[in-house]
Every structure is written in C-alpha cells, then in structure tokens.
Amino acid sequence: MLLHGLEGSSHAHYMGGIADKAFATGWNVVRLNQRNCGGTEQLSRGLYHSGLTDDPLFVIRELVARDGIRDVALAGYSLGGNLALKLAGDLGESASRECLRAVCAVSPTMDLALCVDALERRSNVVYQWNFVRNLKGRMRRKAAAFPGDFSLEPLGRIWSVRAFDEAYTAPYHGFRDAADYYHRASALRVIHGIQVPTLILAAEDDPFVPIAPFRRAEVTGNPNITVVATTHGGHCGYLEHAADGYDGYWAEREIVRFISTQRP
Structure with a gap:
C-alpha cells in the first residue's frame, strides 16, 4: 500500500513509479488517496492530516477481510512516510495481527x-x-462540495x-492548536513502538x-528500524543515472528490494 505526501495523490x-516496480515484482498494489486528494473532495465530508492512521488501517483490514490478503x-x-511510521508505532506488537509485515518511509516528516x-526558512x-x-x-473546492461546512473567511490570512x-x-480534528497537532501526529512520538521491519x-x-530526528536514540536504538541517511537526495528525490533498464529512481528500487527480503 502506497501513501503520498502533502497535497499529493495516487x-x-x-506513486506510479513505485507501483510499477512493485507490480512487476508480482505484488498487488494499492495507491491510497488521502481524504480529498486526487479530486475526491466530494467523497468525504472530512479532512485529512499527517497522523490520520485510521484510514490506511481501515483499508488494510478491508483487504484482509474481503480479498484474503495476508x-x-x-x-x-x-x-x-510519517503516516506509515506512526501506524506501525501505534500498532506495536499487534501489527502482525493486522497482517502488517514491513514499512518503508521516504523523507518522512516524522x-x-x-x-x-x-x-x-526564506530558502524554502x-x-x-x-x-x-x-x-x-x-478548501475552496471542499466548501463548494459541502456548503456551510467550512468557512473560507480565514483564507485571506493564511500564508503558511x-x-x-x-x-x-487543528480545530477540525480536535487538537488544541497547531503545536498540539504537530506533537500528537508526529511518528517520532511512537517510533520506539515499531515491531515490524522498517526502512527509512x-x-x-x-x-x-x-536529518537530526533520524539520529535520535529512539530511532537508532530500535532494532527493527534501518535508517539509510544519504548525503544527497533532496526531498523524495534520490535520482541516479539511468542505465541498463534501470530508470534511476533509487528510492523506488530500494523499497522493492527491502520489502522483497521481508516476504515470508
């Protein structure tokens, strides 16, 4: 199952690159849209956020119950990536009962x-x-799809x-403020609980x-987590020279390699 980034989509x-590589390896692939992403605003009244693990967990359970995925x-x-790590951390030892066998996170905002x-920063x-x-x-599309549910008045004051x-x-999901949301939705808070093989x-x-959070003790001290910290790669980039049937998308290749070693 593939999870995209902020304001991304399936x-x-x-998402297409890793799906192609995984499918070519012989796996079933699900590219999951976060709520409202990929042109799906009208399908759900709710909003998504960085720690909304209920949605991927629901889909995992659906795949297990209806399609026999194990x-x-x-x-x-x-x-x-934060979402995947947080779900694994939240589940802890129960991950195996949910049929979750491995996790990979690329440039996770944990x-x-x-x-x-x-x-x-000004550079960003x-x-x-x-x-x-x-x-x-x-938000404008959401308000149009569900009139009266969301006020657009704050938009003029939003520049970050x-x-x-x-x-x-924060207010929609019941957090006190943005700081409370960032604390409670960050995978770093629960990463010590990960009990499945994990590649970051x-x-x-x-x-x-x-890079600093990836060197913290709760990450490096978890024997289930492998962190590969590269000098270059940017944000979800990791491009190499393409050659001999290899398209140069290094992260996609490493994800497939890692998960392949975890298959029963």
Whole structure:
C-alpha cells in the first residue's frame, strides 16, 4: 500500500513509479488517496492530516477481510512516510495481527514541528507557497462540495502551512492548536513502538525534513528500524543515472528490494 505526501495523490509520479516496480515484482498494489486528494473532495465530508492512521488501517483490514490478503507492506513518502511510521508505532506488537509485515518511509516528516520550522526558512519560500496555494484551493473546492461546512473567511490570512493548520487542521480534528497537532501526529512520538521491519530513507540535503530526528536514540536504538541517511537526495528525490533498464529512481528500487527480503 502506497501513501503520498502533502497535497499529493495516487497520481503523483513517485506513486506510479513505485507501483510499477512493485507490480512487476508480482505484488498487488494499492495507491491510497488521502481524504480529498486526487479530486475526491466530494467523497468525504472530512479532512485529512499527517497522523490520520485510521484510514490506511481501515483499508488494510478491508483487504484482509474481503480479498484474503495476508501480508501487507506500507510505503509512504513525506507526510505519507510519517503516516506509515506512526501506524506501525501505534500498532506495536499487534501489527502482525493486522497482517502488517514491513514499512518503508521516504523523507518522512516524522517530527512535524521541526519540519514546519524548516519550511518557514526564506530558502524554502517556493515550497511553502506551493503547499499553501494547493491547500487553499482544496478548501475552496471542499466548501463548494459541502456548503456551510467550512468557512473560507480565514483564507485571506493564511500564508503558511502553520497558519493553515491553526485555522483548519487543528480545530477540525480536535487538537488544541497547531503545536498540539504537530506533537500528537508526529511518528517520532511512537517510533520506539515499531515491531515490524522498517526502512527509512533520509537525505542530509533535504530542504525541509532535517536529518537530526533520524539520529535520535529512539530511532537508532530500535532494532527493527534501518535508517539509510544519504548525503544527497533532496526531498523524495534520490535520482541516479539511468542505465541498463534501470530508470534511476533509487528510492523506488530500494523499497522493492527491502520489502522483497521481508516476504515470508
């Protein structure tokens, strides 16, 4: 099961790339849209957030109950990586009962507060602007789909992801404020509980996912977690020279390799 990043969708390039590689290996593949992503605003009255693990867990249970799937691996990018890690941490020893066998996270935003701080650097203004533009557009479409459910009045005051979370994400989901949301939704808070083989790919030159959390004791001290920290790779990039049938998307290749070694 593949989980995309903030304001991404099942149609994102990396979702298609890893899906193709996994399918070619002989696996069933599910590309999961977060609520309202991929043009699905009208399908759910709710909003998604970085720690909403109920949705992927529901889909896993549906696959097990209705399709007879007995082995599930999660692979998430950015926000989706945080979501995958948090779900595994929340489940702890019960992960095996839910048929979750492995987790991979690429550039996961597992310390949300730190990532939002980094996103607010002047050097990241383009990233911030792009996220905010997309979030605002989504709220306008959401309000049109469900008149009266969401006020658009705050949009004129929102120029950062943090401001969006203060105005919409936190109050809608019952968090006290954005800081409370970042704390409770961060996978880092529960990562010590992960009991399934887990691969984390992180880059030292990621512009808004700092490398420091991946070196913390609760991560490095968990024998179930393998962290590969690269000098280069950016945010969910990891491009190499393509050659001999290899398209150069290193992270996608490593995910397939890792999960292949965990199959029963």
